[in-house]
Amino acid sequence: MSEQATLILGDSRYELPVVEGTEGERAIDIRDLRARTGHITLDPGFANTGSCESAITFIDGERGILRYRGIPIEQFADGPNFVEVAWLLIFGRLPTEAESRRFSAELTAHANLDEGMKHHFEGFPRSAPPMAILSAMINALSCFYPELFELEDDDQFRCAAARLISKVRTVAAYAYRHSVGKPYIYPDPKLRYVSNFLHMMFSQPYQQHICDEAVRDALNLILILHADHEQNCSTSTVRIVGSSQANLFASCAAGVCALWGPLHGGANVEVLTMLDEIHRGRVTPEEYVRLAKDKDSKVRLMGFGHRVYKNFDPRAKMLGEVAERLLANLGREDPLLDIARKLEEIALSDPYFVERKLYPNVDFYSGIILRAIGIPTNMFTVIFAIGRLPGWIAHWWEQHQGSVTRIARPRQIYVGNTEMDYVPFDARG
Numbered sequence: 122m123s124e125q126a127t128l129i130l131g132d133s134r135y136e137l138p139v140v141e142g143t144e145g146e147r148a149i150d151i152r153d154l155r156a157r158t159g160h161i162t163l164d165p166g167f168a169n170t171g172s173c174e175s176a177i178t179f180i181d182g183e184r185g186i187l188r189y190r191g192i193p194i195e196q197f198a199d200g201p202n203f204v205e206v207a208w209l210l211i212f213g214r215l216p217t218e219a220e221s222r223r224f225s226a227e228l229t230a231h232a233n234l235d236e237g238m239k240h241h242f243e244g245f246p247r248s249a250p251p252m253a254i255l256s257a258m259i260n261a262l263s264c265f266y267p268e269l270f271e272l273e274d275d276d277q278f279r280c281a282a283a284r285l286i287s288k289v290r291t292v293a294a295y296a297y298r299h300s301v302g303k304p305y306i307y308p309d310p311k312l313r314y315v316s317n318f319l320h321m322m323f324s325q326p327y328q329q330h331i332c333d334e335a336v337r338d339a340l341n342l343i344l345i346l347h348a349d350h351e352q353n354c355s356t357s358t359v360r361i362v363g364s365s366q367a368n369l370f371a372s373c374a375a376g377v378c379a380l381w382g383p384l385h386g387g388a389n390v391e392v393l394t395m396l397d398e399i400h401r402g403r404v405t406p407e408e409y410v411r412l413a414k415d416k417d418s419k420v421r422l423m424g425f426g427h428r429v430y431k432n433f434d435p436r437a438k439m440l441g442e443v444a445e446r447l448l449a450n451l452g453r454e455d456p457l458l459d460i461a462r463k464l465e466e467i468a469l470s471d472p473y474f475v476e477r478k479l480y481p482n483v484d485f486y487s488g489i490i491l492r493a494i495g496i497p498t499n500m501f502t503v504i505f506a507i508g509r510l511p512g513w514i515a516h517w518w519e520q521h522q523g524s525v526t527r528i529a530r531p532r533q534i535y536v537g538n539t540e541m542d543y544v545p546f547d548a549r550g
């Protein structure tokens with residue numbers, strides 16, 4: 122008999138089943154709570170609420186552990202390319218060499234956009250936020266592949282996943298090229314995933330961008346480290362939209378919108394703004410940390426803190442090392458990295474951050490790497506989205522294949538007016 126939780130409400134006692142995951146996480150299963158007790162639970166921000174059972178990613182926030190399908194992310198530091206990790210997340214195991222070659226070939230084949238899509242880019246002002254373009258274009262993509270609205274078998278799904286993962290680069294690069302008034306650069310089938318993206322971003326019609334190996338490896342690892350993070354805000358959004366049986370493209374477009382927020386994927390842009398403010402001498406690191414502790418300032422130490430990690434975010438540790446290594450490989454220094462290290466040192470010795478277990482998160486160092494690669498700040502969150510896309514697709518498919526997929530529809534506690542009558546205009550005070 123599995124363990125039970127006892128709920129006492131007035132004179133009644135209710136036994137609720139406790140479920141346990143493969144890593145010992147435990148949850149009280151309340152799926153029939155309202156039917157049995159007339160009560161619901163209330164958990165703003167869902168900090169204590171599990172929305173599903175998932176086999177994709179495991180996080181231990183107390184110990185700073187992050188694993189994709191059981192593999193610790195530290196083991197991806199010098200190994201696979203992003204496409205292989207995308208396969209692992211989506212299909213639940215490492216691909217054979219033949220599967221990996223075939224998937225890469227599908228990505229290469231699907232890198233181009235329908236020429237009709239270019240007109241959509243032209244319709245945006247050059248100042249349009251790239252995340253607005255990205256979410257719009259992912260939905261627009263689906264209009265060219267209506268056969269992928271209904272994904273009934275594995276082959277159809279794999280084709281849709283390959284198209285999305287491949288074309289998201291082209292959409293992102295075209296959004297950038299449009300914003301700077303440069304011609305679109307077609308994908309080069311000879312190039313692999315990351316090199317092809319940088320080619321589309323930085324080549325000229327008359328001169329191909331040669332991708333520095335250190336830059337390619339750094340961006341490859343950034344994409345891997347952003348690839349999934351269990352039920353974060355944007356992935357939960359993809360699951361909620363997908364639970365209505367909306368198609369994969371619409372669900373991922375919604376994920377882009379959620380990721381855009383400055384408390385989520387938009388934080389990597391805010392971190393650079395914060396570091397730049399300090400670099401320009403408008404505020405010292407010490408003053409900034411003081412402001413971040415002062416609730417009235419509305420200032421937060423961006424790139425710090427996390428809903429789940431109450432220890433170092435393992436991605437932040439790895440990205441801090443990647444930033445150091447890349448700058449050394451490029452023979453460059455970046456004062457913002459020194460400022461980031463200084464902020465980290467001050468914060469991690471300050472009781473306010475220590476007591477609240479606020480550590481650097483994935484966004485704290487990623488912007489410094491992207492800046493070193495030459496990615497403009499307004500594209501930082503787009504890079505996060507390119508990385509996170511396989512995770513969104515994996516969760517959408519896991520939910521889509523689930524035996525019990527109910528539409529996501531939380532309850533609420535109503536605190537508005539009790540019943541009252543309509544008052545015509547001439548009787549109103």
Ligand code: SDX
Nearest residue numbers: 350353384385386388413421422423424425426427428477
């Ligand atoms: C991502 O969920 C994921 O997995 C997300 C992500 C992923 O891979 O998908 O990891 C990516 O979104 C990383 C987070 C990026 N965002 C930021 O860096 C923005 C700054 N961080 C915070 O806004 C905050 O830490 C959150 C949003 C990340 C987490 O918010 P929570 O869990 O709701 O925490 P909270 O706001 O309740 O804070 C708890 C306390 C509060 O103080 P008290 O009320 O207890 O006195 O900590 C304080 C907060 O004021 N606090 C901060 C702080 N973060 C929390 N104070 C100053 N600076 C901060 N950064």
